[in-house]
Amino acid sequence: MSMIDELIACVRELGARGLTPATSSNFSVRLDRERIAITISGRDKTKLVGADLMEINLRGQPLDPALKSSAETALHTQIYREIPDARCVLHTHSLAQTVASKLFAASGGIHFRDYELLKGLSGHDTHEDEVVLPVVRNSQDMNQIMDAIAQWLQPTPRCPGYLIEGHGIYTWGTSINDAKRHLEVFEFLLGAELELSRLRAN
Numbered sequence: 001m002s003m004i005d006e007l008i009a010c011v012r013e014l015g016a017r018g019l020t021p022a023t024s025s026n027f028s029v030r031l032d033r034e035r036i037a038i039t040i041s042g043r044d045k046t047k048l049v050g051a052d053l054m055e056i057n058l059r060g061q062p063l064d065p066a067l068k069s070s071a072e073t074a075l076h077t078q079i080y081r082e083i084p085d086a087r088c089v090l091h092t093h094s095l096a097q098t099v100a101s102k103l104f105a106a107s108g109g110i111h112f113r114d115y116e117l118l119k120g121l122s123g124h125d126t127h128e129d130e131v132v133l134p135v136v137r138n139s140q141d142m143n144q145i146m147d148a149i150a151q152w153l154q155p156t157p158r159c160p161g162y163l164i165e166g167h168g169i170y171t172w173g174t175s176i177n178d179a180k181r182h183l184e185v186f187e188f189l190l191g192a193e194l195e196l197s198r199l200r201a202n
């Protein structure tokens with residue numbers, strides 16, 4: 001299966017699971033050193049086809065000037081530039097991501113501790129680990145989000161994802177499957193943290 005076909009199958013599945021409401025969310029895969037395929041904004045992700053993807057370079061410029069990619073393209077290309085082994089970036093807007101991003105925005109990040117599922121994140125082979133998922137403020141100016149997240153893309157072991165307040169998650173991996181597994185880990189852990197905070201409040 002080609003990388004494009006693999007990405008389409010992955011996006012349709014995430015759409016069917018309710019992670020991409022109202023044509024939101026965007027997805028990309030690195031085709032080679034310079035070229036990235038990214039979803040065109042506004043398309044129904046549950047019915048994604050090849051024509052819903054376009055090619056851009058690492059600076060976010062479209063290879064076909066007649067096509068215009070999402071305003072959030074810059075967030076994808078930032079990840080590919082900063083993390084050379086990133087092959088796929090998944091950005092979704094699920095309910096758990098959105099609620100958790102608002103609940104934890106003031107603390108700047110969500111600390112996940114002692115979760116067996118942390119082993120699903122590349123580079124983390126024990127649950128006795130702490131992973132901080134950063135939360136940055138939302139903005140329609142992508143430069144502001146890029147500046148806020150830049151420091152988090154540096155440390156090792158870095159967390160392969162971040163939340164944008166009231167918006168959703170960005171996650172990536174060295175393959176489409178790797179990125180999808182990270183998304184599933186974060187989706188589960190965010191749901192767990194929200195459930196715990198609900199129970200503790202009672």
Ligand SMILES: [Zn+2]
Nearest residue numbers: 025072167168
């Ligand atoms: Zn978005």
